[in-house]
Amino acid sequence: MITPTTSLDWVLLTTKAQDTAGAEGWLRRLCGPGAAVAVLQNGVGQEERVAPLVPEGTGILPTVVHLSAERLAPGRIRHHAASELHVPEGPLADRFAALLSGSGLQVHRVPDFTTAVWRKLFTNLAANPLTALLQQRMGVFADPGMARLSRELLCEAAAVARAEGADLGEEDIARTLELYAAAPPDGGSSMLYDRLAGRPLEHEFITGAVVRAGERHGIATPLNGMLLTLLRAVDRDLRAGRA
Structure with missing residues (x-):
């Protein structure tokens, strides 16, 4: 059970973009000193969407997801194609790549994240x-x-x-x-x-x-x-x- 005092090194935000605000309570409970949030969402402006919802000082890593998957039922996913995550290069990107090393997800650190x-x-x-x-x-x-x-x-x-x-x-x-x-x-x-x-x-x-x-x-x-x-x-x- 997650308690209000629980703090994690990483939080992966995978809600749909329109549901971001609904995750604020979880983000504030889970993000303590040194925590980082990887925002795995479609669209642009991921960092701006999440910044008002997390404690000051929380690292935010916008993440482009190249992965086609379909949820068929609770706990059942069909993977259609690709398994890549693209993130802006820097210290947070290095930490994220280390976190997912060996997971089957390929983390690519890119110099031009806008593109x-x-x-x-x-x-x-x-x-x-x-x-x-x-x-x-x-x-x-x-x-x-x-x-x-x-x-x-x-x-x-x-x-x-x-x-x-x-x-x-x-x-x-x-x-x-x-x-x-x-x-x-x-x-x-x-x-x-x-x-x-x-x-x-x-x-x-x-x-x-x-x-x-x-x-x-x-x-x-x-x-x-x-x-x-x-x-x-x-x-x-x-x-x-x-x-």
């Missing part, structure tokens, strides 16, 4: 909303029209990512489309799995992150904005128990 976190957002940006809205798995991207739509969504986001300081371009768009094409047809996305299970969606931290950053920089994102409007409508029904 890394936006590159991961790319992998979610078309796959998550489109599979969730259509309630179809990754095989849907074999359709040439879906591939064209995905490219247009990513082109919008690439302009926003560059304005945010990420070094992303055509190669990243092509790489993401190749990833979609090579994905197992019966695989899915975390947002699809949430919709199928009747859980709230993570759209505000994926599609919404692009739309809001576009607004900050005066960059139009009409396609991503349209998807965000549709996802918000679906999410309202999920939260009301109607979907």
Whole structure:
């Protein structure tokens, strides 16, 4: 049993981004002097999300997760692909890599984390909303029209990512489309799995992150904005128990 005086060296925060605030009580109870929180979440701005929720002085390590897994039932997980964690290089990253050494998870320490976190957002940006809205798995991207739509969504986001300081371009768009094409047809996305299970969606931290950053920089994102409007409508029904 965890008591209010328990303090750990590491806390791994793996809630969905929209559930971060709900973990505040746990974070404050578990994080004492010298503790660090690895934030394993989608989206950008992980450190800013968590900083107000932990005791002063707690280390925060934003962590990009490259791992496709599906929860089939309590305690039963299907691993589809990849097992990589990307973190900004530095002392916390070194500690985290040592913690997970031999675990099967590969920790990559990267010098340009802004680019890394936006590159991961790319992998979610078309796959998550489109599979969730259509309630179809990754095989849907074999359709040439879906591939064209995905490219247009990513082109919008690439302009926003560059304005945010990420070094992303055509190669990243092509790489993401190749990833979609090579994905197992019966695989899915975390947002699809949430919709199928009747859980709230993570759209505000994926599609919404692009739309809001576009607004900050005066960059139009009409396609991503349209998807965000549709996802918000679906999410309202999920939260009301109607979907």
